[in-house]
Amino acid sequence: MTKKYELYRTGQAPLPDKTWSWNMYGAGIENIGRNGRPEAFPIPEPADNQLLVRVDSVGMCFSDVKLIRQGGAHPKLYNRNLAAEPTRLGHEAALTIIKVGKDLQGDYQPGQRLAIQ
Template structure:
């Protein structure tokens, strides 16, 4: 038997939060993932007319993400990009 809270969660019967957590990559190595080893709080984006806003309950990294973290600006998709000024979001912008 599910609690009311779990049922509301499964049915998305709760307000959309104003903020979400995101991991930005600022350079090569895990020490450059996030700020002080933590994800950053950013506004929840407003979906466009042809987009969906999706709730994420879990995440994972694929091997291509670990290569981006390891190589940083030396990764083929990021050559010439200054990650300190223009950080990337793994998966979303790179993989």
């Protein structure tokens, strides 16, 4: 294994200043991203009770299709105004912990792998 890959795999590689994301601003596929493109967002420092994770893979399923069709009218969004408070698709992911807030340091470590559904 190369050193560069090992640093990446274990969550120790240097972080960029920003990451690319596809926010959803309303119903319809045309409302994903800005002008059909992903957006750059700063990478925050985790609060004391938070983890900073890298998303290694994410899955989409039919609930994401429903979200694209219904936008803020989706029952789990409670008529949220996505133009003002966007969301992101995908909720089944493989993650690597990059940084651990101080309150969680006994439970989690950088490089630890997690899955969420």
